[in-house]
Amino acid sequence: MKQGSMNQGSMNTIAAKVHSPMNTFSWLLKREFWEHRGGFLRAPAITALIFLALTLMGLATVELTARRFDFNFNNLHIDQITQHIANNDIAQVGTGVDVALLSLGSPIGIVLFFVVFFYLLGALYDDRRDRSVLFWKSLPLSDTQTVLSKVVAAAFIAPALAIAAMIALHIGFLILLSLYALLHGINPLPLLWSPLHLIGLWLKLVALIPLNAIWALPCIGWLLLCSSFARSKPFLWAVAVPVIAGIMVGWVNLMSQLSLPNIWFWHKIVGRCLLSVFPGSWVNAEAFKDLARSHGNPGDMLGAVLSLDSVKALLTSADLWVGAAAGVAMIAAAIYFRRKRTEAYA
């Protein structure tokens, strides 16, 4: 009796709590972050630290070598070189800084690719292999919510954290460079620190996240589908199916002498399925061939790639939207298999 009345009381307090689907979804995202802190947060952070350390080592080497040999370059001391640059067009230097910062951040992009690729391959497979799927399925979570939380983690959370690491790396790098400049009695502020310029660059990086996400949908969809479908070895499924399909298409082309170039399939199907989670990989799309050709030097090209025109070109390309539609279809298939499959072989 006593127990009965206690339960009545606790039931009333329970009923008062609100559990909206959005709330549940944010818990699912937190869950993904908890499980993958290592890949999402630690991997880009460690990469950033490594490259800061390399920068420091590089600057120290330059400094020591220059001192030991009293290094001359066209009869200019090294501090005079920087002074010379300072007298040049600051805008040119700004582009140079952009190029330097972006290439400095590119290893984080590469790390992000591997993290996201293997995250997606394991997302709907690992918990079936270790049977913890039975715990998740014992909670009131729909399979659609679960799969979508993994899409969002791969498309937004991991890239956002990687870009945060990139920005931290940029700031650290500029601080090191400024200290080096100060060591030579040069004021680094006008040269390296133009706040509007830097914030503009970072905003562009952040603004590219949704664009990257749409572009990556076929890859996200394909990897999740393999992860959800495979009873074992999702990696083999993910790679072997498109590669064998590519070889078959090539063979059929060879046999029938069709005019469709073989490279088309590799580029548009195999490449998109496996590699389009690589940040900024849309730069290779058709829409960019002309843009890239019209700009000779890397600084201009970079500016063009990050410009509004290029984003417009991508947003109006069939490549982007056909791929996105295929990605959405594959995500739907992944949800279907998530509902059906709870087993996997180790």
Place this chain on the structure above:
Amino acid sequence: MTAVVHANGLSKRYGTTAALDSVNLNIEPGRIVGLVGPNGAGKTTALKAILGLTEFDGELSVLGLDPRTHRYQLMQQVCFIADVAVLPRWLRVSEAVDFVAGVHPRFSREKCQALLARTKLKPTQRVRELSKGMIVQLHLALVMAIDAKLLVLDEPTLGLDILYRKEFYQNLLNDYFDEQKTIIVTTHQIEEVEHILTDLLFIRDGKIVLDATMDQVGERFAEVMVNPDKADAARALKPIYERQIFGKSIFLFDGIDRARLAELGELHKPSVADLFVATMKGTYS
């Protein structure tokens, strides 16, 4: 009152073998049902069907819902512990509590924390750092803090030592179960659960071979210890099982009048384990 679980012609085939062969079931609220059967008899398949984790043929409703199409709604009312090793190894104790509190509308954090306070679990510990027994304590604390109508336990104490096993069922009975709730449990350690069961379901080769309340079991079945001189008379009554001990024979009878049996020798209430062995003889041959 509607049945918690209602199955009619429930079937499931894996290739040519039938894991469930048109099973009919009716489980009422407020019962603790033991689903008992040899390995491969279809216990887990039956539970999976009830939980919406597998496709099936036939008719099955759980709390009035079809588990295939309404798993999500069902899981607000149904909890299950699949077996001891299913909590994700990377999960921390505090994260587990936060997550379930975040997603489950019927979870009471206070109750869960009170249950955890009785154990040695620390909030920062990860599941992979815990012993099997402690993992079960955590899982049970999470599940018992959920005010569910149906709790499904599939071999919940597999691989645990006897202290943890006793504690598990004691907690369940003292702090969880009430007349609003229903528990379905499968286990091979029948002797440990038989005193808490209200109903018994034996399953063999995908068929329900015994479906009775414990009271009915007590009325229907009787065990008689018979001296050798009366053994033939006992055999004439067609016992369902016979074994020898200390030169006497022990016979197990199904539905034979007690007065007649008392003439043969000493009457006992058979244990569920003995009943199980009698019912399942020849399963593996």
